Every structure is written in C-alpha cells, then in structure tokens.
Amino acid sequence: xxxxxxxxxxxxxxPGIQHFLGQAAYSELGEFDSLARAVATAPNLAVxxxxxxxxxxxxxxxxxxxxxxxxxxxEPATEMAPFVAGLDEFRAKISGADxxxxxxxxxxxxxxxxxxxxxxxDGLPRDIGPRVAQLLGEDSGTSVLVQELHSAIExxxxxxxxxxxxxxxxxxxxxxxxxxxxxxADPASGRAGSNEARIxxxxxxxxxxxxxxxxxxxxxx
Amino acid sequence: xxxxxxxxxxxxxxPGIQHFLGQAAYSELGEFDSLARAVATAPNLAVxxxxxxxxxxxxxxxxxxxxxxxxxxxEPATEMAPFVAGLDEFRAKISGADxxxxxxxxxxxxxxxxxxxxxxxDGLPRDIGPRVAQLLGEDSGTSVLVQELHSAIExxxxxxxxxxxxxxxxxxxxxxxxxxxxxxADPASGRAGSNEARIxxxxxxxxxxxxxxxxxxxxxx
Numbered sequence: 001x002x003x004x005x006x007x008x009x010x011x012x013x014x015p016g017i018q019h020f021l022g023q024a025a026y027s028e029l030g031e032f033d034s035l036a037r038a039v040a041t042a043p044n045l046a047v048x049x050x051x052x053x054x055x056x057x058x059x060x061x062x063x064x065x066x067x068x069x070x071x072x073x074x075e076p077a078t079e080m081a082p083f084v085a086g087l088d089e090f091r092a093k094i095s096g097a098d099x100x101x102x103x104x105x106x107x108x109x110x111x112x113x114x115x116x117x118x119x120x121x122d123g124l125p126r127d128i129g130p131r132v133a134q135l136l137g138e139d140s141g142t143s144v145l146v147q148e149l150h151s152a153i154e155x156x157x158x159x160x161x162x163x164x165x166x167x168x169x170x171x172x173x174x175x176x177x178x179x180x181x182x183x184x185a186d187p188a189s190g191r192a193g194s195n196e197a198r199i200x201x202x203x204x205x206x207x208x209x210x211x212x213x214x215x216x217x218x219x220x221x
Numbered sequence: 222x223x224x225x226x227x228x229x230x231x232x233x234x235x236p237g238i239q240h241f242l243g244q245a246a247y248s249e250l251g252e253f254d255s256l257a258r259a260v261a262t263a264p265n266l267a268v269x270x271x272x273x274x275x276x277x278x279x280x281x282x283x284x285x286x287x288x289x290x291x292x293x294x295x296e297p298a299t300e301m302a303p304f305v306a307g308l309d310e311f312r313a314k315i316s317g318a319d320x321x322x323x324x325x326x327x328x329x330x331x332x333x334x335x336x337x338x339x340x341x342x343d344g345l346p347r348d349i350g351p352r353v354a355q356l357l358g359e360d361s362g363t364s365v366l367v368q369e370l371h372s373a374i375e376x377x378x379x380x381x382x383x384x385x386x387x388x389x390x391x392x393x394x395x396x397x398x399x400x401x402x403x404x405x406a407d408p409a410s411g412r413a414g415s416n417e418a419r420i421x422x423x424x425x426x427x428x429x430x431x432x433x434x435x436x437x438x439x440x441x442x
Contacts, residue, residue, distance in 0.1 A: 029260075052253065
C-alpha cells in the first residue's frame with residue numbers, strides 16, 4: 001500500500017538529462033525575463049536595485065544549466081527549442097495585469113519551478129543531479145520581492161484580495177507546466193497508472209511549499 | 222602650448238568618486254535593461270542565449286559598482302538617484318524603432334560609455350580607480366551583437382543605410398550624456414576654459430573608438 005510519508009522514488013519520473021536541462025534552462029531564462037521586466041518598471045531605485053540582483057540570480061542559474069548542456073557536447077539553442085512555445089505561453093499567461101501581479105508571479109512561479117526541478121534532479125545520474133540541485137537551490141535573491149509585496153499588501157485590503165486570487169490562479173498554470181515535464185503525461189508510456197501514484201506526493205510537496213510562500217506574504221492560499 | 226598627442230591629465234576632469242560611481246552604476250543598469258529587452262525580443266534562441274550572456278555582463282558591472290558604493294558606506298539608491306532622469310531619457314531616446322536599432326544602440330552606446338568611464342576612472346584615487354577600470358574593461362560579451370548586426374546588414378542595403386544613420390545619431394546623444402558627467406559642464410566651476418581643452422582630446426579618443434566599431438560593422442561612420 002502506498003504511504004505518502006515515504007520518500008518518493010522519483011527516478012522513474014525523471015525525463016532524460018537533455019530534456020531536463022533544456023527545459024530547466026529555458027525556464028530560468030523565462031524567470032530572468034519576467035524579473036527584468038519587473039526591474040524596468042520598478043517604482044523606485046532601491047527596489048530596482050534589489051530586483052536586478054534577483055534577475056542576475058535567475059540568469060546565473062540559466063547559464064549554469066547552459067554550461068551543463070555544453071559540457072555534454074550539445075547546443076543550448078537546440079536543447080531549449082522544444083520548450084519555447086509552451087514556456088513562452090506560460091510566461092505570457094502569468095505576466096499579470098500590473099507590477100504587483102508580475103512580482104507575485106516571479107516569486108511564486110519561480111519558487112515552485114525551482115523546487116520542482118530540484119526534486120526532479122533527484123532522478124538524474126549522480127554525476128549531474130546533485131550539481132544541478134545545488135545550482136538551482138542557490139539563493140534566488142527574492143527577499144526583496146517578499147518585502148515589497150508584504151508592505152504593499154499591508155495597508156491595502158483590495159490589493160491583498162486581488163493578489164490572493166492571482167496567486168491561486170497562477171499556481172494552477174505553474175503546476176500544469178511542471179506536470180507537462182513528466183513522462184507520465186504521455187499515456188503511450190504504458191506506466192501512466194503507477195507514475196500517477198508517484199507524481200501525486202511530489203505535487204503535494206510542491207503545493208505545500210507554495211502555500212507556505214503564500215502564508216508568508218499574508219495571502220490565504 | 223597644448224599638444225593633443227600627449228597623455229591627457231584627466232584628474233581635473235574627474236567628478237567626485239560618489240558622483241562617478243552613482244552615474245556609472247546607473248549607466249550599467251540602463252545598459253542591462255536595454256540588453257534585457259533585446260533578449261526578450263530576439264528572433265531565435267541562439268541569439269537570445271548570446272544576448273542573455275551580454276545582459277549578464279552589464280549586470281555584473283552594475284553590481285560591481287554597487288559593491289564599491291556600499292564599501293564606502295553609501296546607499297546605492299541614493300547615489301544613483303541624481304542620474305535617473307537624465308539616463309532614463311537617454312535610454313528612451315536610443316531605444317530604436319526596431320530590434321536591430323536597439324542592438325546597435327546596446328553595442329555602440331554601451332561601448333562608448335564603458336570607454337568613457339574607464340577613461341574617467343584614471344582621475345580617481347589609486348585605491349579605487351584601477352579596480353573600477355578593470356571591472357568596466359571586462360569583456361562585455363558583445364561579439365554576438367556584432368555578429369548579428371553584421372549578418373543582417375550583409376544582404377540588406379536599406380538596413381545598412383538606416384543603421385549607419387542611426388549609429389551617427391546615437392553617438393551624438395551618447396556623447397552628450399558623457400559630457401554632462403564632467404565638471405566643466407558647470408560654468409560656475411570657473412575652470413571651464415582649461416577643462417574644455419582637456420576634454421577635447423578625450424572625446425576625440427572616444428569618437429575614434431566609436432568609428433572603429435562602426436567600421437567593424439561595415440557601417441560608414
């Protein structure tokens with residue numbers, strides 16, 4: 001019988017290394033792009049400065065993954081290509097109606113996808129999985145986003161409600177992107193049933209971490 | 222009598238350290254912002270990838286300057302504030318009508334302003350000038366911009382003419398920004414005359430380097 005408290009063996013769920021690296025690399029480039037837009041439209045210099053550091057972190061994760069792709073003798077552009085349409089559509093969907101929604105998207109989607117790829121990297125070979133996990137686990141510099149959202153929400157009940165709704169909406173889109181990265185999404189694999197059982201607790205973990213981020217902001221998840 | 226071939230003593234032209242660091246730091250943030258926009262609108266993944274590296278270089282120069290500001294016990298936002306309006310207006314002016322114009326702006330204005338601040342850093346104290354010069358002199362990763370502009374121009378005479386004109390126009394705006402960073406721009410300094418004589422050869426150097434960049438692209442300067 002399946003016990004959700006057990007450490008889940010994710011190796012069966014992990015996509016191939018190239019698939020993983022291409023998708024994670026383009027995902028970090030998307031996060032960079034979102035943050036760069038938040039930098040460009042920041043309301044003051046101190047925030048602009050903090051956000052630019054966060055954008056730099058996403059970019060350096062992206063370049064770390066690119067280095068791994070090159071190390072294996074592949075072309076980054078070729079490896080990322082299959083994920084462009086889906087991830088661009090995702091980023092457009094979560095870009096938000098204003099600066100605070102964009103900020104929340106950067107924080108929540110960036111956090112969830114980092115968590116997800118770190119979790120997935122568990123299934124990669126030992127010569128690359130831990131290195132990638134460390135890279136993706138590096139501080140994202142998002143404390144400035146938390147601070148900014150926190151103080152904006154504090155005195156504005158209408159904004160708080162709107163952002164709470166936005167957070168709930170974007171977690172759905174983000175989980176769909178994550179879901180599409182896993183092989184069980186392909187019914188032809190013939191292992192769909194057992195993979196679903198393995199995936200569920202991973203998603204439970206991801207949602208729990210998302211809920212903690214929402215709670216930390218004072219937004220009811 | 223003044224001889225233009227002599228090494229120009231720029232120390233009298235150098236602004237105060239805080240002025241220098243605040244302005245150079247915000248200038249690099251503007252370069253980053255322009256490059257990030259070029260990343261977002263890049264026509265293909267390989268170029269996007271190369272441009273993202275160039276954006277990362279500008280960002281790391283920016284953060285290096287921020288570190289210098291903090292090391293001296295100052296607040297980066299406070300130090301950059303006086304330059305925001307002027308540099309934002311400049312960046313808006315040189316953002317260009319399309320992706321190729323934006324690319325040319327990043328390459329030419331970024332190159333000229335790096336040259337300029339490196340030149341100006343000569344007049345800073347020994348405990349900071351050389352370190353800043355080294356930081357700003359680091360490879361900007363702009364070879365991808367050159368490559369991209371080169372191949373776009375190669376088969377398109379109309380684009381070549383348009384970009385040649387754009388390059389001539391934006392050098393003027395960029396030199397004005399550089400000019401405003403120098404104390405002789407302030408007639409109240411009482412040294413305007415002698416400073417003008419010192420500034421001229423610096424600008425001659427800057428324009429010569431600009432012309433080399435234009436020539437390298439196959440654009441008549």
